[in-house]
Amino acid sequence: MIRMNVMALALAGAGLAGCSADxxxxxxxxxxxxxxxTVPVTIRTAQGQHRFQVEAARTSxxxxxxxxxxxxxxxDGGMLFAPYPxxxxxxxxASFWMxxxxxxxxxxxxxxxxxxxxxxxNTVPFSEAQIPSGEPIAAVLELVGGRSAELGISEGDSVSxxx
Numbered sequence: 001m002i003r004m005n006v007m008a009l010a011l012a013g014a015g016l017a018g019c020s021a022d023x024x025x026x027x028x029x030x031x032x033x034x035x036x037x038t039v040p041v042t043i044r045t046a047q048g049q050h051r052f053q054v055e056a057a058r059t060s061x062x063x064x065x066x067x068x069x070x071x072x073x074x075x076d077g078g079m080l081f082a083p084y085p086x087x088x089x090x091x092x093x094a095s096f097w098m099x100x101x102x103x104x105x106x107x108x109x110x111x112x113x114x115x116x117x118x119x120x121x122n123t124v125p126f127s128e129a130q131i132p133s134g135e136p137i138a139a140v141l142e143l144v145g146g147r148s149a150e151l152g153i154s155e156g157d158s159v160s161x162x163x
Contacts, residue, residue: 039053039056040052042160043151044159045151046152046157047152052076055078055080063084066079066142067101070102078142080161081140082138082163084138091112093136093137094109097131098127103125104145105144107123108148109133109140110140115159117133117134118134
């Protein structure tokens with residue numbers, strides 16, 4: 001799906017070799033014996049709190065794979081890229097894309113203080129156009145496209161999860 005750069009795409013290539021376009025990444029992970037952990041995420045908005053149970057992409061390989069080929073996303077599911085970058089270090093600017101991603105996503109770029117820096121809403125499936133964070137970020141949350149607007153999630157809202 002949305003990957004950060006050419007190096008990350010190269011990492012994804014190794015993981016994609018055994019995947020077909022009609023398999024979800026969770027099915028592919030199960031078949032390879034790899035478990036994708038899930039974490040609870042809470043977003044605090046002016047209208048209240050919204051809770052999600054999302055997959056946690058913590059390693060370079062998991063972040064490179066992201067939600068590529070996925071068609072099984074739940075309304076309160078998604079993927080959290082944290083820490084970003086996976087090797088640690090200070091927050092930095094990120095750029096994602098939608099290559100091999102059939103489902104529109106809302107991409108929430110999250111600052112080190114847990115606030116949302118930018119929301120890229122309803123990203124275009126299969127697009128290779130870069131989607132930049134616009135500033136240094138420490139995490140990224142991907143939700144089903146349209147959920148941010150539906151729930152009133154805005155830039156500046158607070159995002160939390162167990163670290």
